[in-house]
Amino acid sequence: xxxxxxxxxxxxxxxxxxxxxxxxxxxxxxxGVGSFLLVWQILSMTGLIALPAPTSLFTEERxxxxxxxxxxxxxxxxxxxxxxxxxxxGRVAQGYTLAAIVGIGVGITIGLKPGINRAFDPLFQFLxxxxxxxxxxxxxxxxxxxxxxxxxxxxxxxxxxxxxxTAEGVRQIPQDYxxxxxxxxxxxxxxxxxxxxPSALPYIFTGLRISIGLAWLAIIAxxxxxxxxxxxxxxxxxxxxxxxxxxxxxxxIWIGAIGLVLDRLMAWLQTRxxxxx
Numbered sequence: 001x002x003x004x005x006x007x008x009x010x011x012x013x014x015x016x017x018x019x020x021x022x023x024x025x026x027x028x029x030x031x032g033v034g035s036f037l038l039v040w041q042i043l044s045m046t047g048l049i050a051l052p053a054p055t056s057l058f059t060e061e062r063x064x065x066x067x068x069x070x071x072x073x074x075x076x077x078x079x080x081x082x083x084x085x086x087x088x089x090g091r092v093a094q095g096y097t098l099a100a101i102v103g104i105g106v107g108i109t110i111g112l113k114p115g116i117n118r119a120f121d122p123l124f125q126f127l128x129x130x131x132x133x134x135x136x137x138x139x140x141x142x143x144x145x146x147x148x149x150x151x152x153x154x155x156x157x158x159x160x161x162x163x164x165x166t167a168e169g170v171r172q173i174p175q176d177y178x179x180x181x182x183x184x185x186x187x188x189x190x191x192x193x194x195x196x197x198p199s200a201l202p203y204i205f206t207g208l209r210i211s212i213g214l215a216w217l218a219i220i221a222x223x224x225x226x227x228x229x230x231x232x233x234x235x236x237x238x239x240x241x242x243x244x245x246x247x248x249x250x251x252x253i254w255i256g257a258i259g260l261v262l263d264r265l266m267a268w269l270q271t272r273x274x275x276x277x
Contacts, residue, residue, distance in 0.1 A: 052246050057253075063246040077230055077238070081254060088219050088231040089258075091147070095154025096215045102155075103162025103211070104204060108196070110163075111170025128160035132218040136225050146229050150222045157218035162207035169203025170196060205270040212266050216259045232258075 037054050044053035057063045070082040110117040135156050139149035173196065181191045223233025232255060239247035 050245075051249060056246055057250055060246045062244060063250050066247065066250060077228065077234070079230060081232070081235070081250075084230060084232045084235045085254070085258060087229075088216075088223065088233065091150045091222075091231070092154055092215050092219050095151040095219070096158055096212060098151070099155045099158040099211060099215070100162055100208060103159045103207065104166050107163040107166025107204075107207075108170055108200075111167040111200070117167065124160065124163065127156070128164075130156075132157045132214075132221045133225065136222055139222075140226070146226045150219060150226060150229070153222045154215045154218045158211040158215040161210040161214065162204070165203045165207030165210070166200060169200030172203065173199045201274060205266070205274075209263060209266045209270070212262050213259055216255070216262060220255060 040049075040051075041053045041055060043049045044051060044056075052060070057067065066081055070080040072080040073083055110120065132153055135153045136149070139152040139156075140146075143149045143152065177195050177199065181195055186194070219231065220233040220236075223229050223231035224237045226234070228234075232251060236248055236251040236255075239245075239251060
């Protein structure tokens with residue numbers, strides 16, 4: 001009798017094979033970013049644009065040191081990119097958290113109360129059209145200090161998308177859900193946790209994702225015009241005043257990278273919370 005030994009199944013694929021299988025996910029962004037950097041490099045080398053080439057960020061001593069040593073701290077405003085970023089993110093966290101609390105709370109209220117919405121909607125639409133930079137002098141007059149003024153600018157910039165999207169999400173709750181809640185005589189608390197929040201959650205997170213980008217933009221603008229403030233915005237402005245163009249370019253790339261991370265973090269948080277509903 002001939003025995004046949006089954007082939008052993010492979011317990012796991014190699015990282016390289018996994019990378020090949022996911023080509024459709026990483027290859028298009030890689031080609032897009034690579035093409036952009038290549039065009040930028042060519043335009044800089046031919047002198048068609050005055051900006052330094054991407055490769056110069058690693059060949060120039062100042063920018064190379066900023067990339068390789070982000071944790072240095074010589075005191076005062078002379079700090080590495082890590083500390084500049086942490087200072088900015090600290091202000092963003094405070095202003096954004098306040099905007100989320102106020103935006104979601106007020107948004108739910110005006111979503112449930114059409115009369116309040118009609119009364120305050122013109123004011124909300126008016127205030128949200130004001131640019132972040134326009135709020136900076138007002139904030140400085142109100143608070144007389146850079147830190148609370150910066151937090152206020154973040155709050156007043158980020159609160160409107162959260163508020164408006166939350167209110168819209170509450171208004172879009174199907175009438176059938178409301179009728180079932182009435183038939184079952186749900187308490188206000190149970191309606192809030194079992195019907196309102198799950199139904200409005202996609203709208204709320206849309207507002208939160210929009211607002212995190214606006215909050216990051218607002219702090220950069222605020223730090224640029226607030227002298228003597230440690231932060232990535234002041235870092236760029238200081239580099240401009242000293243004509244360090246390479247540092248300006250590095251700062252802009254850094255800002256974009258941090259903004260992308262914040263957006264992806266908010267998207268991940270949405271998927272985690274939505275999965276638990």
